[in-house]
Amino acid sequence: MKTRNLKYREEVEMDRGAHLSAVSYDRTQRALVTEGRATVGGKAVTAEISGVATGKGPDGTVNMWLPSFSYMAKDGTINMVPGLNAVATLAPRQGAIETAKALASYVNRARTSYKAKISGDRKQAFITFAFTGKNCRRPREFALA
Secondary structure (H helix, E strand, O other), rough: OOOOOOOOOHHHHHEEEEEEEEEEEOOOEEEEEEEOEOOOOOOOOOEEEOOOOOOOOOOOEEEEOOOEEEEEEEOOOOOOOOEEEEEOOOOOOHHHHHHHHHHHHHHOOOOEEEEEEEEEEOEEEEEEEEEOOOEEEOOHHHHHH
């Protein structure tokens, strides 16, 4: 078994984060990740939503996922960042900005470690997720019986 050096290295820990995945299940409204990942060090991730939705079909939604990850704090404790799955249900003739508003309001209302900001118009909107560091938890340690 290899032993790991758990010494705190700021440049490594500040670069840990989550890659955003986005998908649209509507024929006319698209979701695309345009920039990187949300990191502990403050880098944000941006997604673009474009088009006007038809709202037809059983899966008329736009989904965005940020997976969970762990990082070491300066005091040596390991913090676990919970994942995020935001879903916006689409209505007929719903513009890109309305979809972005629905996703941002879900993220900002929920107890997550991220905050969302939006910009754009009916045809093209951008949603930016930034890591806040709040609502992280320490992983549970399992005791042997």
